[in-house]
Amino acid sequence: xxxxIGKIELCHVIMNAAGVRCITAEDLSDLDNNPGCAAVVxxxxxLLSRVGNEVPRYYDTxxxxxxxxxxxxxxxxxxxxxxxxxxxxxxxVSGLTTEDNITMIKYISWHKNVDGIELNxxxxxxxxxxQIGYNFEDMDKVLAAVSAVISPRLNFxxxxxPYFDMEHFRMAAKIINRYxxxxxxxxxxxxxGLVIDPETDLPRIKPKDGYGGIxxxxxKPIALANVRQFSKLTKxxxxxxxxxxxxxxxxxxxxxxxxxxxxGTEFYKDSLAxxxxxxxxVAYISEKKYTNIKQIPLC
Ligand code: RRO
Numbered sequence: 001x002x003x004x005i006g007k008i009e010l011c012h013v014i015m016n017a018a019g020v021r022c023i024t025a026e027d028l029s030d031l032d033n034n035p036g037c038a039a040v041v042x043x044x045x046x047l048l049s050r051v052g053n054e055v056p057r058y059y060d061t062x063x064x065x066x067x068x069x070x071x072x073x074x075x076x077x078x079x080x081x082x083x084x085x086x087x088x089x090x091x092x093v094s095g096l097t098t099e100d101n102i103t104m105i106k107y108i109s110w111h112k113n114v115d116g117i118e119l120n121x122x123x124x125x126x127x128x129x130x131q132i133g134y135n136f137e138d139m140d141k142v143l144a145a146v147s148a149v150i151s152p153r154l155n156f157x158x159x160x161x162p163y164f165d166m167e168h169f170r171m172a173a174k175i176i177n178r179y180x181x182x183x184x185x186x187x188x189x190x191x192x193g194l195v196i197d198p199e200t201d202l203p204r205i206k207p208k209d210g211y212g213g214i215x216x217x218x219x220k221p222i223a224l225a226n227v228r229q230f231s232k233l234t235k236x237x238x239x240x241x242x243x244x245x246x247x248x249x250x251x252x253x254x255x256x257x258x259x260x261x262x263x264g265t266e267f268y269k270d271s272l273a274x275x276x277x278x279x280x281x282v283a284y285i286s287e288k289k290y291t292n293i294k295q296i297p298l299c
Contacts, residue, residue, distance in 0.1 A: 001282060003038075003293055005237045005260050006182025007155040008088045008115055010038040013250060013293060014278050017241050017264035018044050018092035018118060018159065018185075021271065023073055025082065032085045036274030039087055041262065042079045044094035044120045047103060049075035053125065053207035058268075059195060060216065065265040066195045068125040068205055068212035076104040084113040090157065094120035096129065098142050102149055109151035116155030116183075119146060124161070124191030124213045131191055133161040133172070140175045147179045157183035157239070160230070162190055162222045169226075173233035185239040185262060186226040189213025215265040219243045224256045228299070231257025247280025255299040 001012045015038050021027050023043045031040040052072030059066050071094060073079075079091045091114055095101035101119065108114050121133040121142070132138050143158070150156050158181055163169050176184065193214035195204045203210020223242025231238045240253030241262040253261045266273045290296060 001285075001293055003259050005155070005239055006116070006157065007153075008039065008090075010088065010260055012038045012278060013254070013260045013281070014274055015039040015260065015262050016041050016267055016274065017262035018042065018120065019067075019069065020264045020268045028082055028085070030271075032087060034274060036272075036276070036278045037087075038260070039090055039115075040085050041090045041118065042082075042092050043073045044071055044092040044123060045073045045076045045079050045104065046071055046094060046096060047076060047100045049073060049078070055206065057205050057207055057212070059204035060265060060269060064195070064214055064216035064218045065189075065268065066193055066205055066212040066214055067189065068207040070125050070207060071123060076107065080108045080111045080114065082113065088115040089113060090116040090118050090155070092118045092120055092159070094123050096126070098145050101142065102145055105146055106149050109149070109154060114154065116157055117150060118157040118159050118183075118185060120159045120188070122159055122161035122188035122191075124189060125208065127208060131161045136171050136175060139172070140178075143175065143179045143181070152180070155182045156180060157185060159185040159188055159241075160226070162187040162219070162226055162242075163229070164222070169229040169233060173230060176230075176234050176236065181234075181236050183239055184230050184234065184236045185241050186230055187219070187223045187242045189215045189264075190219055190222065215242070217243045217245050220249060220252070224252060227253055227258050228256040231298075244277065247277055247282070247284045250277060250281040251284055251296070254293060254296045257298055259293075
């Protein structure tokens with residue numbers, strides 16, 4: 001069930017979403033040894049290491065998660081220097097400024113152990129910073145600056161926030177189509193949701209007065225709509241992300257035009273989820289008599 005996403009060949013369609021079980025060397029080594037994970041994606045990295053926001057900063061129910069992790073990571077030099085993985089290695093980059101993104105991507109471009117960058121244009125959880133993907137002028141400027149420095153050897157990926165308006169899909173795609181972007185990961189969590197505990201009368205998480213990014217199965221329809229739109233409006237390979245809990249959800253993302261998927265909340269809840277979902281996906285498409293994911297139609 002091999003696939004390709006831009007310049008990267010994968011042995012199957014599933015990988016971790018940036019942020020989940022991918023901060024430390026031990027996390028990365030576990031992902032490298034996990035057959036359910038076709039590529040290793042790091043936590044979004046910044047110029048300097050960060051401890052992240054105050055806790056509790058994560059909460060989940062059967063249907064949703066909320067997080068305000070606040071970019072806890074070990075700094076870009078740690079991820080750039082991580083030894084060669086046995087599978088494709090993608091560094092998620094989330095600079096606090098465009099200059100930070102340029103510094104990190106120039107440095108990473110020299111490292112042959114890295115196969116791709118996933119430029120995060122959609123972190124919802126930094127106090128005082130808005131999501132770049134929601135400001136089209138800023139998004140255009142960042143993409144122009146990064147396109148000028150990224151090595152053409154690297155897969156150039158971006159991770160978008162969810163859009164909800166047809167004109168916004170068109171505006172984002174028009175900008176993306178000006179740059180040599182290989183892959184789009186859609187979507188990041190739905191920014192600035194609020195989950196309340198009616199027992200304590202307080203928000204479930206502490207940072208930012210309880211506001212955080214929403215993930216989990218409730219976001220699947222939004223994710224599928226974004227995957228479908230960007231697969232229509234751009235030539236980029238699409239990595240679907242959002243609401244995947246079982247093999248059939250993977251199939252739905254592929255029906256909408258994804259070439260691979262990332263799994264966040266379900267993998268956070270269960271370290272064995274990727275393997276299980278891969279087995280379910282393979283069984284599901286075998287039942288449908290597909291031998292190759294290219295045979296899966298578009299919805
Ligand atoms: O670290 C986070 O709080 C975080 C990031 Br960078 C992101 O891109 N998406 C998210 O839900 N949380």
